[in-house]
Amino acid sequence: MEHTTKNGTRYPTKGILLSEELYEYVLETSVYPREPEPLKELRDVTSSHPWASMGTAPDAGQLMAMLLKLVKAKKTIEVGVFTGYSLLLTALSIPDDGKITAIDVSQESYEIGLPIIKKAGVEHKIDFIESQALPVLDKLLEDNENEGSFDFAFVDADKVNYSNYHERLIKLVKIGGIIAYDNTLWYGTVAMPEEMVLEELKPGRESVIKLNKMLAVDSRVMISHASIGDGITICMRVH
Numbered sequence: 409m410e411h412t413t414k415n416g417t418r419y420p421t422k423g424i425l426l427s428e429e430l431y432e433y434v435l436e437t438s439v440y441p442r443e444p445e446p447l448k449e450l451r452d453v454t455s456s457h458p459w460a461s462m463g464t465a466p467d468a469g470q471l472m473a474m475l476l477k478l479v480k481a482k483k484t485i486e487v488g489v490f491t492g493y494s495l496l497l498t499a500l501s502i503p504d505d506g507k508i509t510a511i512d513v514s515q516e517s518y519e520i521g522l523p524i525i526k527k528a529g530v531e532h533k534i535d536f537i538e539s540q541a542l543p544v545l546d547k548l549l550e551d552n553e554n555e556g557s558f559d560f561a562f563v564d565a566d567k568v569n570y571s572n573y574h575e576r577l578i579k580l581v582k583i584g585g586i587i588a589y590d591n592t593l594w595y596g597t598v599a600m601p602e603e604m605v606l607e608e609l610k611p612g613r614e615s616v617i618k619l620n621k622m623l624a625v626d627s628r629v630m631i632s633h634a635s636i637g638d639g640i641t642i643c644m645r646v647h
């Protein structure tokens with residue numbers, strides 16, 4: 409299964425279900441009917457973007473919203489915002505006095521979703537920082553008060569830095585808190601022979617494979633490698 413992006417690149421379809429029809433079934437039956445209106449709107453607005461497929465998959469988003477509620481998340485970190493689908497769903501899931509530190513190297517795409525975020529009345533929960541994520545996480549760690557203070561972190565950015573983000577986030581998130589990594593099946597390529605993988609997907613594949621191996625033996629977290637969306641690995645800090 410493949411899809412073609414607006415700039416003509418052909419990618420394998422995200423998602424590892426048996427068929428596209430089965431994935432559509434999950435979306436149409438369980439996800440879209442319950443998707444909050446502002447998220448639908450953000451998805452619509454994003455659909456004309458050349459990189460629309462970068463948005464977090466709505467079924468993974470639904471799981472994420474449940475996790476946020478389960479841990480009663482109030483203080484969160486978002487690495488990789490794009491037009492803001494996962495950011496908006498986080499903002500809708502945390503309480504009114506909650507705070508999200510949202511980091512992206514580019515503010516341009518965030519501006520696309522911002523009017524919808526404002527209309528939904530949740531902009532005050534977001535502290536958007538236009539920057540490379542690593543220095544921001546390091547800066548957060550300079551303040552002792554931040555250590556172990558975050559309830560939840562969602563990482564959906566440059567795969568090559570996932571292992572670096574993990575070392576910072578494990579200190580920033582509290583024991584019992586969650587760090588979730590998106591795209592940990594990387595279009596299904598993690599289990600393909602390298603020669604079958606599109607050239608442009610190879611660097612991401614290598615980073616994701618490295619992360620998956622690292623998380624599998626990290627005793628500081630419990631993990632669940634959920635085969636939803638493009639794969640989302642949920643880590644709960646245990647010590």
Ligand SMILES: C[S@@+](CC[C@H](N)C(=O)[O-])C[C@H]1O[C@@H](n2cnc3c(N)ncnc32)[C@H](O)[C@@H]1O
Nearest residue numbers: 462463464488490493494512513540541565566
């Ligand atoms: C897959 S998109 C995020 C999608 C988003 N979670 C959503 O639901 O729409 C990845 C984002 O990571 C950002 N990014 C890439 N490298 C980064 C870095 N080193 N630091 C911060 N953001 C980065 C990109 O600008 C892009 O907007």
